[in-house]
Amino acid sequence: GQNIDQPTEMTATEGAIVQINCTYQTSGFNGLFWYQQHAGEAPTFLSYNVLDGLEEKGRFSSFLSRSKGYSYLLLKELQMKDSASYLCAVKEGTYKYIFGTGTRLKVLA
């Protein structure tokens, strides 16, 4: 079967750092994406990993270990506007994406 698991909810304080984990078991792997989604809106792209290691992009970083089927998204200097759902997605083959369960992040003042 296919599983992409994330914690359901997380809470953090403004200015802090938070790490959102994603573990996956899929029939194929052609890259892992992280998306941010605010309530009632479409997901927006945050980061992409296809090789092992850390990708940094401003306040956001994403890490991948293919041998462990594991990724995390690191958000630094949290802001209130970072309160959203964060979706981990594995790309199978050329185009097909399988989304994780999603993590709702609440940032408190």
Place this chain on the structure above:
Amino acid sequence: GAVVSQHPSRVICKSGTSVKIECRSLDFQATTMFWYRQFPKQSLMLMATSNEGSKATYEQGVEKDKFLINHASLTLSTLTVTSAHPEDSSFYICSAPTGERAEAFFGQGTRLTVV
């Protein structure tokens, strides 16, 4: 980035009627598009893969006669929810991949409410 436009953003319909949702790639051609359904506080569930010029591929458990998909051109895919019932009320989102990474670009989503 690439733009995918989805219309309508919200629709309310009566039970038993059909609703059509459009997904357009505005600045690129998409031979493949994807339709997702999202329940409140849950992640995106892939419903089907829309293929230009051929039949859609449906995920297990998704009724193809209930959710009709047409991909008649390289920039347009439509999802028709036929004989809608209240349990079909949900947020429907389309996506189209493009670029070197085949990154998914999403439409704005459609909030369907069946009364």
